[in-house]
Amino acid sequence: MSAPLNTLTFCLGGGRGEIDACKEQFIERLKSAVAIPSVSVEACHRADVVRMVHFVQKELEKLGAKVELHESGEQVMPDGTRLELPPIVFATLGQDKSKKTLLVYGHLDVQPAHREDGWKTEPFELVQKDNKLFGRGSTDDKAPVIGWINAIETLQKLKIRIPVNIKFCFEAMEESGSEGLEEALRARKDTFLKNVDFTCISDNYWLGKNKPTITYGLRGVCYYYMEITAVHQDLHSGVFGGVVYEPMADVAWMMSQLSDVNGNIKIDGLLDLVRPLTDEEHKHYETIEFDQEDFRRGLNAPKLQKEKKADILMHLWRYPSLSLHGIEGAFSGAGAKTVIPAKVIGKFSIRIVPDMLPAKVDKLVLHHLNKLWHERGSPNHFRAFSHHSGDYWLSDFKHPHYQCGVRATKTVYNVEPDFIREGGSIPITLTFEELTGNNVMLLPMGASDDMAHSINEKINIRNYIEGTKLLGAYLLELGSL
Amino acid sequence: MSAPLNTLTFCLGGGRGEIDACKEQFIERLKSAVAIPSVSVEACHRADVVRMVHFVQKELEKLGAKVELHESGEQVMPDGTRLELPPIVFATLGQDKSKKTLLVYGHLDVQPAHREDGWKTEPFELVQKDNKLFGRGSTDDKAPVIGWINAIETLQKLKIRIPVNIKFCFEAMEESGSEGLEEALRARKDTFLKNVDFTCISDNYWLGKNKPTITYGLRGVCYYYMEITAVHQDLHSGVFGGVVYEPMADVAWMMSQLSDVNGNIKIDGLLDLVRPLTDEEHKHYETIEFDQEDFRRGLNAPKLQKEKKADILMHLWRYPSLSLHGIEGAFSGAGAKTVIPAKVIGKFSIRIVPDMLPAKVDKLVLHHLNKLWHERGSPNHFRAFSHHSGDYWLSDFKHPHYQCGVRATKTVYNVEPDFIREGGSIPITLTFEELTGNNVMLLPMGASDDMAHSINEKINIRNYIEGTKLLGAYLLELGSL
Numbered sequence: 001m002s003a004p005l006n007t008l009t010f011c012l013g014g015g016r017g018e019i020d021a022c023k024e025q026f027i028e029r030l031k032s033a034v035a036i037p038s039v040s041v042e043a044c045h046r047a048d049v050v051r052m053v054h055f056v057q058k059e060l061e062k063l064g065a066k067v068e069l070h071e072s073g074e075q076v077m078p079d080g081t082r083l084e085l086p087p088i089v090f091a092t093l094g095q096d097k098s099k100k101t102l103l104v105y106g107h108l109d110v111q112p113a114h115r116e117d118g119w120k121t122e123p124f125e126l127v128q129k130d131n132k133l134f135g136r137g138s139t140d141d142k143a144p145v146i147g148w149i150n151a152i153e154t155l156q157k158l159k160i161r162i163p164v165n166i167k168f169c170f171e172a173m174e175e176s177g178s179e180g181l182e183e184a185l186r187a188r189k190d191t192f193l194k195n196v197d198f199t200c201i202s203d204n205y206w207l208g209k210n211k212p213t214i215t216y217g218l219r220g221v222c223y224y225y226m227e228i229t230a231v232h233q234d235l236h237s238g239v240f241g242g243v244v245y246e247p248m249a250d251v252a253w254m255m256s257q258l259s260d261v262n263g264n265i266k267i268d269g270l271l272d273l274v275r276p277l278t279d280e281e282h283k284h285y286e287t288i289e290f291d292q293e294d295f296r297r298g299l300n301a302p303k304l305q306k307e308k309k310a311d312i313l314m315h316l317w318r319y320p321s322l323s324l325h326g327i328e329g330a331f332s333g334a335g336a337k338t339v340i341p342a343k344v345i346g347k348f349s350i351r352i353v354p355d356m357l358p359a360k361v362d363k364l365v366l367h368h369l370n371k372l373w374h375e376r377g378s379p380n381h382f383r384a385f386s387h388h389s390g391d392y393w394l395s396d397f398k399h400p401h402y403q404c405g406v407r408a409t410k411t412v413y414n415v416e417p418d419f420i421r422e423g424g425s426i427p428i429t430l431t432f433e434e435l436t437g438n439n440v441m442l443l444p445m446g447a448s449d450d451m452a453h454s455i456n457e458k459i460n461i462r463n464y465i466e467g468t469k470l471l472g473a474y475l476l477e478l479g480s481l
Numbered sequence: 482m483s484a485p486l487n488t489l490t491f492c493l494g495g496g497r498g499e500i501d502a503c504k505e506q507f508i509e510r511l512k513s514a515v516a517i518p519s520v521s522v523e524a525c526h527r528a529d530v531v532r533m534v535h536f537v538q539k540e541l542e543k544l545g546a547k548v549e550l551h552e553s554g555e556q557v558m559p560d561g562t563r564l565e566l567p568p569i570v571f572a573t574l575g576q577d578k579s580k581k582t583l584l585v586y587g588h589l590d591v592q593p594a595h596r597e598d599g600w601k602t603e604p605f606e607l608v609q610k611d612n613k614l615f616g617r618g619s620t621d622d623k624a625p626v627i628g629w630i631n632a633i634e635t636l637q638k639l640k641i642r643i644p645v646n647i648k649f650c651f652e653a654m655e656e657s658g659s660e661g662l663e664e665a666l667r668a669r670k671d672t673f674l675k676n677v678d679f680t681c682i683s684d685n686y687w688l689g690k691n692k693p694t695i696t697y698g699l700r701g702v703c704y705y706y707m708e709i710t711a712v713h714q715d716l717h718s719g720v721f722g723g724v725v726y727e728p729m730a731d732v733a734w735m736m737s738q739l740s741d742v743n744g745n746i747k748i749d750g751l752l753d754l755v756r757p758l759t760d761e762e763h764k765h766y767e768t769i770e771f772d773q774e775d776f777r778r779g780l781n782a783p784k785l786q787k788e789k790k791a792d793i794l795m796h797l798w799r800y801p802s803l804s805l806h807g808i809e810g811a812f813s814g815a816g817a818k819t820v821i822p823a824k825v826i827g828k829f830s831i832r833i834v835p836d837m838l839p840a841k842v843d844k845l846v847l848h849h850l851n852k853l854w855h856e857r858g859s860p861n862h863f864r865a866f867s868h869h870s871g872d873y874w875l876s877d878f879k880h881p882h883y884q885c886g887v888r889a890t891k892t893v894y895n896v897e898p899d900f901i902r903e904g905g906s907i908p909i910t911l912t913f914e915e916l917t918g919n920n921v922m923l924l925p926m927g928a929s930d931d932m933a934h935s936i937n938e939k940i941n942i943r944n945y946i947e948g949t950k951l952l953g954a955y956l957l958e959l960g961s962l
Binding site: 219223231232235236237238243249250261262299303304305312315321322325326327330333336337338339340347349351376377378381387422424425 | 704713721722726729730787805806809818860
């Protein structure tokens with residue numbers, strides 16, 4: 001067994017102690033990264049996004065990596081102006097044909113942040129308080145990206161042999177729909193991606209605040225529009241109310257017919273697509289560390305649709321859910337407007353799970369919507385269609401690659417990680433799996449309360465420093481494969 | 482009978498011919514008024530609104546009226562800035578105690594207009610084409626206001642005795658909720674308004690394009706909010722969908738339970754409040770000139786909820802209607818957002834008719850909503866409340882004041898006007914009726930296709946010139962009272 005050996009290499013080789021010794025230096029490096037307001041969604045910060053790309057380029061080059069900056073062309077902003085997309089970093093460290101190759105993905109851009117949104121500190125200044133590091137991008141996704149650099153730097157410094165070649169794909173448009181990334185990856189299927197043996201993405205979070213987790217599944221999504229048109233323009237409800245078949249009444253009724261109060265989806269045949277639950281899987285959910293009452297309180301919800309721990313986790317991860325998002329075309333502002341909307345688009349989506357294929361889901365959903373519309377008997381114009389969809393992702397946590405993650409976690413945190421899924425989608429996971437044809441693992445660094453995308457985003461110093469060790473130990477564990 | 486006399490006075494006295502002779506001059510006067518972009522809702526045009534007030538002040542003073550400009554104080558704009566309200570014109574022409582006193586209301590401000598909205602001509606330039614005068618405010622409400630001035634000027638020029646004292650109330654905030662008007666009127670209940678014997682408002686439209694109408698009724702409105710809250714902030718539907726009781730599902734269901742597909746209101750007891758239809762009233766609707774197919778085509782509606790002429794008119798004017806306006810807090814933008822809204826406010830209103838009193842309607846509606854919510858069985862927080870309400874208005878078209886309008890119409894248009902109601906509210910109508918304690922009549926000048934509030938607003942030259950005659954003839958007819 002190579003596990004003890006790699007663990008020993010890491011610990012006795014001094015990785016653990018060295019990383020602890022470099023703690024302040026690593027915090028400084030993260031501070032420099034957070035100080036660059038690389039907000040991809042705000043045009044005024046585009047130069048900062050590019051600055052962040054160059055910052056990471058230099059750090060990778062210091063490690064000896066060969067860095068290619070891929071120019072992705074132009075982006076058309078919502079107001080029609082055109083903006084150069086930031087380059088994508090494709091880097092290679094090691095080309096030893098006797099070694100396997102790891103692909104690491106991360107992103108360099110961040111969500112917007114303004115002090116007046118409710119930040120207690122300057123968002124683009126990394127502030128240390130109560131063993132936490134506050135700042136925009138601290139956990140999403142700068143600490144993991146810098147963590148890889150810290151870990152590799154440490155191993156190099158201690159002259160510990162890294163048993164894999166490493167490729168890096170760091171994009172800077174993740175918070176803006178990863179524009180340009182998929183094309184750039186597809187174009188590199190037979191070059192940059194050709195010999196990738198496993199992919200590791202550190203861009204998600206533990207299930208809780210204390211216990212490490214590894215993620216092996218994600219739900220997919222099917223998003224639908226119901227478009228109902230009655231008249232050629234919005235009408236005054238005083239002048240026309242009483243004789244017009246109002247699209248809002250139609251759409252409210254249609255939306256009310258998709259699920260019941262407890263969230264049970266009422267679309268014929270849909271649940272038949274869901275992979276049956278085995279006893280073993282059910283038991284697995286019961287072993288996961290999760291405090292359902294803490295979860296409910298965190299949301300400030302009066303009650304949840306499920307009460308037991310395993311039921312909650314399964315309904316978040318392994319069963320489909322249907323959410324009504326809103327209505328385009330209806331009055332949505334504050335105050336009172338007496339309008340009869342002429343045309344409305346009801347929007348909802350279904351989170352899909354194994355074995356629900358989007359094409360099959362689309363067929364059932366659209367058939368159901370058209371049947372409902374017939375039942376409604378409104379003379380208005382109706383059109384239902386799929387807006388977009390994305391597959392679910394499910395890996396096998398018994399795969400040797402995952403076992404490397406497990407051993408690295410045990411080395412660093414002295415505990416077996418929980419294997420979890422997530423309810424949302426990370427489409428790039430599927431893209432890497434498809435293009436490399438090999439295993440992908442999501443290895444989170446941050447904790448569940450890190451507040452990514454929200455105000456007062458932070459990463460615990462523990463998660464950052466032990467997380468750096470985790471990435472280093474994981475690199476060494478890969479030598480066993 | 483004084484009717485023939487007044488008609489003779491008007492025709493033989495030369496009013497008719499003189500107004501025709503002054504056609505170009507009157508169009509020029511309207512052109513000057515339209516050239517002032519008195520958009521009350523846009524802060525940048527506030528000085529233009531005031532300019533329009535001064536323009537009319539001067540015209541009234543030329544007629545010999547005594548003009549008071551009432552300063553209404555400050556307005557707080559949505560962005561928090563403060564703006565001086567434009568003055569309200571209170572003017573008096575004649576103080577002969579042997580005469581009765583007419584109050585005339587009109588407004589000097591207009592809706593916004595921008596060429597790029599789809600205007601075929603410059604909105605603030607009165608353009609003559611196909612016997613129509615295009616321009617913002619042409620029909621709403623500058624032609625009627627200028628029409629009064631034209632008519633009085635003509636009678637004075639021809640030395641035809643005006644048999645009533647005239648008071649004018651011209652406000653300049655009508656398109657912005659008449660801010661400041663009601664307070665100013667209430668403060669003048671025992672002074673300016675004290676001896677008003679009848680009020681005439683020309684700020685609405687014929688039912689069709691060709692036949693004159695007089696309006697004797699308006700529906701009121703009761704506007705409701707249903708506020709449903711589940712969690713403390715909007716959630717990602719991927720991460721949380723499946724266990725949260727979603728407010729959107731609740732509000733869609735609640736909204737779907739208020740009326741059926743044909744618009745029948747499902748609120749217990751509500752229809753019992755509606756004044757029963759008499760045979761006479763039913764017959765009246767059948768005599769009104771109205772082309773229901775033309776109406777449907779104008780809306781581009783595939784079908785209407787009622788087919789027969791009388792049914793359509795009654796459901797627009799003398800029966801209540803319920804409209805769902807929209808949902809605050811839900812996703813309403815273009816594109817696809819995977820959000821679970823945390824808190825939504827469903828908004829709807831009911832148009833009320835005789836004998837539905839708002840207090841009674843509120844009681845039934847709120848009781849029904851709370852009953853529905855109980856039936857729904859959702860654990861979310863629910864609060865339903867009335868946002869605002871306004872009474873219906875119903876006058877008696879057999880009143881002698883209305884008969885003056887009828888005779889004036891016959892003199893000018895050579896036809897009996899149709900007595901109509903409208904489905905919307907003009908709250909100031911009720912205020913005048915209440916404060917003067919006397920009869921109010923709505924005497925429209927423009928036609929149904931004038932496109933007030935829309936692009937390419939116009940008034941037909943016929944409506945403007947014959948309408949000026951109508952106002953003049955009406956002034957003379959008032960001598961009979």
